[in-house]
Amino acid sequence: MCCKVMLLGDTGVGKTCFLIQFKDGAFLSGTFIATVGIDFRNKVVTVDGVRVKLQIWDTAGQERFRSVTHAYYRDAQALLLLYDITNKSSFDNIRAWLTEIHEYAQRDVVIMLLGNKADMSSERVIRSEDGETLAREYGVPFLETSAKTGMNVELAFLAIAKELKYRAGHQADEPSFQIRDYVESQKKRSSCCSFM
Numbered sequence: 001m002c003c004k005v006m007l008l009g010d011t012g013v014g015k016t017c018f019l020i021q022f023k024d025g026a027f028l029s030g031t032f033i034a035t036v037g038i039d040f041r042n043k044v045v046t047v048d049g050v051r052v053k054l055q056i057w058d059t060a061g062q063e064r065f066r067s068v069t070h071a072y073y074r075d076a077q078a079l080l081l082l083y084d085i086t087n088k089s090s091f092d093n094i095r096a097w098l099t100e101i102h103e104y105a106q107r108d109v110v111i112m113l114l115g116n117k118a119d120m121s122s123e124r125v126i127r128s129e130d131g132e133t134l135a136r137e138y139g140v141p142f143l144e145t146s147a148k149t150g151m152n153v154e155l156a157f158l159a160i161a162k163e164l165k166y167r168a169g170h171q172a173d174e175p176s177f178q179i180r181d182y183v184e185s186q187k188k189r190s191s192c193c194s195f196m
């Protein structure tokens with residue numbers, strides 16, 4: 001099966017790095033090159049013995065590209081919405097992103113909230129609890145991630161793939177799949193892991 005996933009969030013929150021970490025297991029530090037418009041990469045993951053091809057669309061966070069990216073929301077089955085834990089405005093803008101999502105995306109789109117750059121603990125301005133509270137308010141799963149160390153990057157995509165595979169069809173005797181419970185049971189907390 002094939003699923004379209006989109007990465008959304010303000011410019012500089014780490015969407016492109018998040019995708020490269022997942023696709024290639026690499027982190028390109030140094031100069032920040034803002035995405036122009038939209039770009040995509042494919043990656044196949046195997047969930048419960050089923051191959052799921054994720055077509056992942058990396059969007060530009062800059063305001064001037066918004067009208068380009070809006071056109072792609074409709075086809076997306078899942079959206080990963082990122083903010084940067086060291087940047088307050090990227091967190092404050094999450095509500096506006098969710099408003100846009102409700103306007104342009106499919107009603108049953110799977111949404112996950114991600115607090116990225118969790119490796120930058122000394123520059124943190126958004127507490128983990130604040131991310132959790134916002135996610136709970138909107139009824140979406142939440143993870144803190146690091147595109148630099150790879151923390152929770154694969155988990156975010158795997159959880160999405162599992163949810164979409166479950167929605168696509170499941171056996172009557174199969175236990176129901178709850179993405180939020182799955183994420184909670186699998187996630188690594190930044191407080192329990194050491195980062196460079």
Ligand SMILES: Nc1nc2c(ncn2[C@@H]2O[C@H](COP(=O)(O)OP(=O)(O)OP(=O)(O)O)[C@@H](O)[C@H]2O)c(=O)[nH]1
Nearest residue numbers: 011012013014015016017034035061117146147148
């Ligand atoms: N320490 C740290 N830096 C990160 C992380 N993710 C991204 N960065 C850095 O943040 C900057 C922006 O990353 P990008 O991935 O280009 O950001 P983006 O969200 O794709 O930006 P737009 O394309 O403009 O929307 C780069 O300098 C990255 O090296 C992370 O998890 N940890």
